[in-house]
Amino acid sequence: MLNVAAGLPDARAPRQICSEARVWPPRSSLCLPLIRTEPSAPRLHQRPRISAVEDDAPILRPAARVLVLDDHDHVLLLRANVGAGEVWITPRGALEPGETAEQAALRELREETGIESAELSPCVWTRVHRFEWGGKRHEQREQFFVARVEAPDICLDGCGPEELQFLTEWRWWTADEIAQSDAVFAPRTLAKILPAILDSQYPEQPIALPG
Numbered sequence: 001m002l003n004v005a006a007g008l009p010d011a012r013a014p015r016q017i018c019s020e021a022r023v024w025p026p027r028s029s030l031c032l033p034l035i036r037t038e039p040s041a042p043r044l045h046q047r048p049r050i051s052a053v054e055d056d057a058p059i060l061r062p063a064a065r066v067l068v069l070d071d072h073d074h075v076l077l078l079r080a081n082v083g084a085g086e087v088w089i090t091p092r093g094a095l096e097p098g099e100t101a102e103q104a105a106l107r108e109l110r111e112e113t114g115i116e117s118a119e120l121s122p123c124v125w126t127r128v129h130r131f132e133w134g135g136k137r138h139e140q141r142e143q144f145f146v147a148r149v150e151a152p153d154i155c156l157d158g159c160g161p162e163e164l165q166f167l168t169e170w171r172w173w174t175a176d177e178i179a180q181s182d183a184v185f186a187p188r189t190l191a192k193i194l195p196a197i198l199d200s201q202y203p204e205q206p207i208a209l210p211g
Contacts, residue, residue, distance in 0.1 A: 058139040064105035065092040074172035111158035118147035127209040
């Protein structure tokens with residue numbers, strides 16, 4: 001199509017093109033009708049090429065977390081240094097190959113707290129947490145379980161050197177202390193969702209928490 005804004009004729013308007021031409025035998029003029037053709041079919045948009053492994057695809061990391069409660073309704077949280085700040089988290093860790101989420105929860109509980117055995121609830125919460133670690137993007141898909149214990153002795157002896165750089169302290173918290181604290185907790189809505197767990201009101205289906 002010609003540029004109408006520039007004052008040129010529009011190819012869509014019916015018209016005739018007449019031009020003078022020298023032919024044999026000579027003619028005074030030659031008038032050619034405009035030949036209109038149907039527009040060609042629009043070219044389909046080509047899909048962008050996607051490599052087999054995208055460089056920016058996050059690393060999937062299934063993980064288990066344990067909400068540890070003592071017989072006085074205190075919750076055990078670990079203070080973690082995440083580089084940009086500190087956050088209080090539950091004992092947690094990634095699933096090892098062939099491990100179930102429940103097995104991973106008990107193993108991490110033993111390694112990070114020294115609690116050798118505990119009875120786990122069904123999964124009460126789930127969360128998808130995206131973060132960067134070691135220059136790579138991760139997508140951690142978490143399942144939360146509840147474990148009630150009776151005044152255990154907590155130790156971090158089962159943590160490796162790398163974890164001990166990450167985990168700096170542990171503490172028992174009450175629900176009121178969490179609600180009134182200016183500290184950062186994970187999950188972020190812990191103060192709101194913890195009271196129902198303390199009352200043993202476990203959901204029939206796991207509640208999906210914001211990341």
